[in-house]
Amino acid sequence: MTRDELNAHRLIKEAHEANARLHSRRHFLKESAMGLGALAMGSLLGSCGNLFSSPQTKIAYDPAHPLLPKSPPIVGKARSVIYLHMAGAPSQLELFDFKPELMKMDGQDCPPSLLAGKKFAFITGVPKMLRPQANFARYGQSGALVSDNLPHFSTMVDEVSFLKAVKTDQFNHAPAQLLVHTGSPRLGRPSMGSWVTYGLGSENQNLPGYVVLTSGGSFPDAGKSVWGSGFLPSVYQGVQCRSEGDPVLFIKDPDGMSRDLRKASIEAINKANEQQYQEYNDPEILSRIAQYEMAYRMQISAPEVMNINDEPAYIHEMYGTQPGKACFANNVLLARKLVEKGVRYVQLFDWGWDAHGDNPNNSLNIGLKNKCRTIDRPITALLLDLKQRGLLEETLVVWGGEFGRTPMMENRNGIQNPFKGRDHHTEAFTIWMAGGGVKKGFTHGETDEIGYSAVSGKVDAFDIQATILNQLGFDHEQFTYPFQGRPFRLTDVAGKVISEIVA
Amino acid sequence: MLEFFGRFHPVFVHLPIGILLLGCICILLSFTAKFINLKPAIPIMLLLGALSAVVSCITGYLLANGGDYDGKLVSNHQWMGISVAVLSFILWIIYQKVKTNAILGTIAAVLIVLISITGHLGGSLTHGSDYLTAPLKSGSTKGGSAIPPIPNVQEAFVYQNAIQPLFQNRCYSCHSSEKQKGKLRLDQEAYILKGGEDGHTIVKGKADDSELMKRILLPLNDEDHMAPKEKPQLTNNEIALLKWWIDNGADFKKKFKDLPQPENIKTILASLQKGESGAEQIKASDIPTEEVTAVDNKVLKKFTDAGITVFPVAQNTNYLSANFINAQSMGKDVLDLIKSIEKQLLWLKLESNKVNDQTLTAIKDCKNLTRLNLNNTQITDAGLVSLKDLDQLQSLSLVGTKITAKGINHLKKLKNLKFLYVYQTGITKADLAGIKKLLPKVSLDTGNYKVPMIAQDTTVVKAP
Secondary structure, three states: OOHHHHHHHHHHHHHHHHHHHHOOHHHHHHHHHHHHHHHHHHHHHHHOHHHOOOOOOOOOOOOOOOOOOOOOOOOOOOOEEEEEEEEOOOOHHHOOOOOOHHHHHOOOEOOHHHOOOOOOOOEOOOOEEOOOOOOEEEEOOOOEEEEOOOOOHHHHHHHEEEEEEEEOOOOOHHHHHHHHHHOOOOOOOOOHHHHHHHHHOOOOOOOOOEEEEEEOOOOOOOHHHHHOOOOOOHHHOOEEOOOOOOOOOOOOOOOOOOHHHHHHHHHHHHHHHHHHHHHHOOHHHHHHHHHHHHHHHHHHHHHHHHOHHHOOHHHHHHHOOOOOOOOHHHHHHHHHHHHHOOOOEEEEEEEOOOOOOOOHHHOOOOHHHHHHHHHHHHHHHHHHHHHHOOOHHHEEEEEEOOOEEEEEEOEEOOEEOOOOOEEEEOOOEEEEEEOOOEOOOEEEOEEOOOOOOEEEOOEEHHHHHHHHHHHOOOOOOOOEEEEOOEEEEOOOOOOOOOHHHEO | OHHHHHOOHHHHOHHHHHHHHHHHHHHHHHOOHHHHHHHHHHHHHHHHHHHHHHHHHHHHHHHHHOOOEOHHHHHHHHHHHHHHHHHHHHHHHHHOOOOOHHHHHHHHHHHHHHHHHHHHHHHHHHHOOOOOOHHHOOOOOOOOOOOOOOOOHHHOEHHHHHHHHHHHHHOOOOEOOOEEHHHOOOOOHHHHHHOOOOOOOOOOOOHHHOHHHHHHHOOOOOOOOOOOOOOOOOOHHHHHHHHHHHHOOOOOOOEHHHOOOOHHHHHHHHHHHHOOOHHHHHHHHHOOOOOOOOOOHHHHHHHHHOOOEEEEOOOOOOOEEEEOOOOOOOOHHHHHHHHHOOOOEEEEEOOOOOOOHHHHHHHOOOOOOOEEEOOOOOOOHHHHHHHOOOOOOOEEEOOOOOOOHHHHHHHOOOOOOOEEEOOOOOOOHHHHHHHHHHOOOOEEEOOOOOOOOOHHHHOOOOOO
């Protein structure tokens, strides 16, 4: 044997020995003593957990029936939520927050006090102030201010609670949208709809409990994470449905596949999954079985519920739908149908509200006006239609964007934009809620005389989330989910129920 | 000035605790061969520990003189603390001379015990004597209600059964025999009426002028807010009860039934009877005050198997909500099932085209039903007769049915009915006046709302 061969032989032998050591019982005990000790310690501490933790809302999570309805800790006023999100952030100054003082200041340089130490998404240098690009009047018994951009909605103000001093700390669309819907500007947290379906399940086992509908030609900037389930079981993520063609892709059986054959194949797959579950006891397998069964039931019920064509003509006219097209009005009508059928949380996103003024479609006096025309009729019809069916009392409708718009005209890179537009604004914007046990014809919060910042009744995304959970019967501080060794909440460490608007 | 130094006591005490414990542990360890090298360090540890113990004793004395503390607890703590200081000096002095391990070890062990007791007594003074053990007691008062359930609330004494337990759980830790922050004691009638430094703690009949209420109602972040921010707070119900008691003369003898009871107090008293925490009660007023027995899980399972979802309206009640939207059939077996939960049913959605007059006979004894939805069912006027005795009904929805004004006559005894939805029924505009007369308190919604067509609905603003 040459020296090299000898060395190689030795090396191989040593490798074998090292390998054997890694698999010996002695090695396991030696190396894992610390870990086992910690495990034992953990379970010991766990058993006295109530010494350290406050009472938490108990959610009976059954992986085999994840969407069965569950009771909230206290009786909720609302049973369902329809959240209408205007992605891109509509201008509060052209819709609800009337500031006559801005008329006087129109065209003047922005006072330096409003710019010092502030950062804007696009504004640089000294922008000019911009007067409201709409006419306002007071409506209803509550005398709420609404602009002529929303003539139909102005007849509904006595059903609505306005929050006029909402604040955020994110001035870019995606993080701001995530903050509104997941309680964090970063990716990875479960969305509000996921929390709600996790906590309450759904009253209709043949439909998803949390449905997402989009319009406006684009997804919200934050993408699908904004209806993701984060660390909650994946069955609670929002199910995005299409408002034209098949509501859910591939929901129809292919040609030649009969219903019986489909049933037989699902039963066979579930049987295999059950065997797998017997072996591994992983609850996600039960969840998978439940999903297959629901998908099978959905094949029958979803096309029926999702089809707005069987609604009578006068309902279509009321909502101003455009059958066969993907549009906001169709989605709103669908939202009412879904809530009527027991779906817990319907999330709508309508894209295209970002009125910077860099092109006509992005301007306050052209693009924004046209966007308003696409929502004015449907949202009015939604409130009226829910009302006449006795559903408004138990359905919370929320309308809003992810932030507001500046009282200044946007001057991108120091150059004034060619059309009338406003930049992203975090200090104050308007959101409204209706139904679901909130006050009717009420306004909470006020901004200063130019609508730059909140003067009273300041609320933020967490407060709105806390209020929505409150209306559904949850204490947002006790509604938690254990993840990475600590309980997580939708509202993180913040949030206060806006009791002023709770009826 | 002296009291200012006294306030450093809670900071200084941690020095002797830490240093002396370490010293004693080192003494015990140094008996073994492995740790013999620790010996030279021990005298300096003992000296530093003893000196800091003396400083602690002095600051502690100043703090106790400051006045907020009294009673046996302080004196016990004081003498234990002094013994720790003395014993630690003795140990330091004899350590170099005595070489017998047994003697040194015994003294060190005694010192450890003394430090532990002194520390515990000090902790009890700061946090209240039941602070340590409170989490172990069942029904810990921390998050829940401070007032235990009262079986027969009207016959109970206001002070003895409600106000005193409230003070005990929320105030005694700083305002009773062991400690009198602001010179205030709340554990006996005489002390309560005497009040604290500022006086006027309770002004009989005038809650708004009483310092006690003022402090409780200050914003949480106010320095003078009571209970202190970090302590459990009074619930809205507890505050309302306290205010009610003071407004009615802060009497220490009277029973609940002796005092006038406005509506809000009645709900609170009802919750005391059941022992619910205040936060829940306010929002849960939709549930009847009388609780019902729980429905057997086997029955619930039968509903689930029939495609019907039935579940309690909230976790703190046995009243049920049922939704028949996916009911596979409405046969006799299902009707019998409904009858088996007729007492518990609170909300019912029978929205299904399989529902008819026959179905309604099954709910005629659902006496607690408050919300009923019969939208898009096959029911007729004759069927509504089954609802005539459901006098808890608050909301009734008959949208999309064949009901006419004739059927509404059956509802005339429903004195709690508030909302009636009759969109898309046989009820015409001509019937409205008659129904309004029959059911004057009901808000009647005939729907059929229209959104008028205006130019803006169809036109688009174009760029110039």
